[in-house]
Amino acid sequence: MLPTDNCLPKDHKQAQKVLNGLGLGYEKIHACKNNCMLFYKEHESLDTCPICNESRFKMTSQNRTTKIPQKVMRYLPLKPRLQRLYMSTHTATDMRWHQEKRVDDDVMRHPADGEAWKEFDRTFPEFAADPRNVRLGLATDGFNPYGVLNQHHSTWPIFVFPYNLPPWKCMKKEYMMMTVLITEDPGRSIDVYLRPLVDELKDLWTNGVRTYDKSTGKMFTLQAAVMWTVNDFPAYAMVSGWSTKGYMACPVCKEDVTSGWHAGKVCYLGHRRWLPWDHEWREKDKEFDGNTERRLRPREWSGDEILD
Known part of the structure; x- marks a missing residue:
C-alpha cells in the first residue's frame, strides 16, 4: 500500500514510541472499582482502596505474572502540549493574536471580546501582562462508542481548548487537546478522575513552566488558567457537583428555587x-399558578458561596 522507503511506523507500538519521544504520550493511572480514589501520588503504592477496602487488581490465577487493575484512566499531560504550541513560528504568533491583532470594536467575535475576559484581565493584571499566557476552556461529555450493542457503557473524554488562538483556529480539532480519557462511567465521582488535571492546572497557574518561544527565540514562563467549562446540563451536574434534577435543580437559584409536583413531574414555576x-x-393569578407574585428575584451568589 505504501512506497518502499516510507517512514510510517510499522505498528501501533512503534507509533506510541514516536509520540512519547515528542513528549505527547500518556500515562495510565489505576482507579478504585467504586470510583472512590485514584492510586496516584501518595496512594500509588497501595493495593487496596483505603475508603472502601476494594482490591486494586482483579482476581486472577496464582501463576500469572502481571496483575490486571480493576479500572484504568488515561491521563495525557497538558504542559508538553501547550509548550508545543510555541515551537512553531506560526502557532507561536497566533497565540498572541487576542492582544496584538484582535480588533476591539464592541463586536463579539472571540471570547476576548467578552466582559468575562476583560474582567479577568482587570482582576489578574500580572497574568494578563504577558499575552502568551494561555486561557483555556474545559469541555466534557459522556458517549457510548458501542451504540446499541452495550447500553450500560459510557466513555468520558475531557478536552481543553486554547482560546488564545484566533476564532478560525481555536475550535478546530487540530488544537483540541484531550487530557483525560475515562473508559468507564465515573458516576458522580468525575472530580476523582479530574485530580491529575487539576494538580497540573494549579501548578501552571502558580509556578508555570519554562517554554521556548520560536517566534522570539527566547525562553519564558508559561502560565495557564481555565476560564470556562463547556458541557450540557446533565454533565454540568457532574462537573459542578450541584444536582440538575429534582426539586432544587437550578444551579443559579440554588435553595431559593420555586418548584412543585405537577402532571406527574417536577415543574419549575415562579418565573x-x-x-x-x-x-x-x-397581579394575575388565574393565568398562572393561582397566586399573585410578590417576591423579589433570587439574589446572586458570589463565587466563594458557590464553591462552599
Missing part, C-alpha cells in the same frame, strides 16, 4: 419573580 416590580403579570 414572574424576574419581572419588574410593577409589571401587570405579577
Whole structure:
C-alpha cells in the first residue's frame, strides 16, 4: 500500500514510541472499582482502596505474572502540549493574536471580546501582562462508542481548548487537546478522575513552566488558567457537583428555587419573580399558578458561596 522507503511506523507500538519521544504520550493511572480514589501520588503504592477496602487488581490465577487493575484512566499531560504550541513560528504568533491583532470594536467575535475576559484581565493584571499566557476552556461529555450493542457503557473524554488562538483556529480539532480519557462511567465521582488535571492546572497557574518561544527565540514562563467549562446540563451536574434534577435543580437559584409536583413531574414555576416590580403579570393569578407574585428575584451568589 505504501512506497518502499516510507517512514510510517510499522505498528501501533512503534507509533506510541514516536509520540512519547515528542513528549505527547500518556500515562495510565489505576482507579478504585467504586470510583472512590485514584492510586496516584501518595496512594500509588497501595493495593487496596483505603475508603472502601476494594482490591486494586482483579482476581486472577496464582501463576500469572502481571496483575490486571480493576479500572484504568488515561491521563495525557497538558504542559508538553501547550509548550508545543510555541515551537512553531506560526502557532507561536497566533497565540498572541487576542492582544496584538484582535480588533476591539464592541463586536463579539472571540471570547476576548467578552466582559468575562476583560474582567479577568482587570482582576489578574500580572497574568494578563504577558499575552502568551494561555486561557483555556474545559469541555466534557459522556458517549457510548458501542451504540446499541452495550447500553450500560459510557466513555468520558475531557478536552481543553486554547482560546488564545484566533476564532478560525481555536475550535478546530487540530488544537483540541484531550487530557483525560475515562473508559468507564465515573458516576458522580468525575472530580476523582479530574485530580491529575487539576494538580497540573494549579501548578501552571502558580509556578508555570519554562517554554521556548520560536517566534522570539527566547525562553519564558508559561502560565495557564481555565476560564470556562463547556458541557450540557446533565454533565454540568457532574462537573459542578450541584444536582440538575429534582426539586432544587437550578444551579443559579440554588435553595431559593420555586418548584412543585405537577402532571406527574417536577415543574419549575415562579418565573414572574424576574419581572419588574410593577409589571401587570405579577397581579394575575388565574393565568398562572393561582397566586399573585410578590417576591423579589433570587439574589446572586458570589463565587466563594458557590464553591462552599
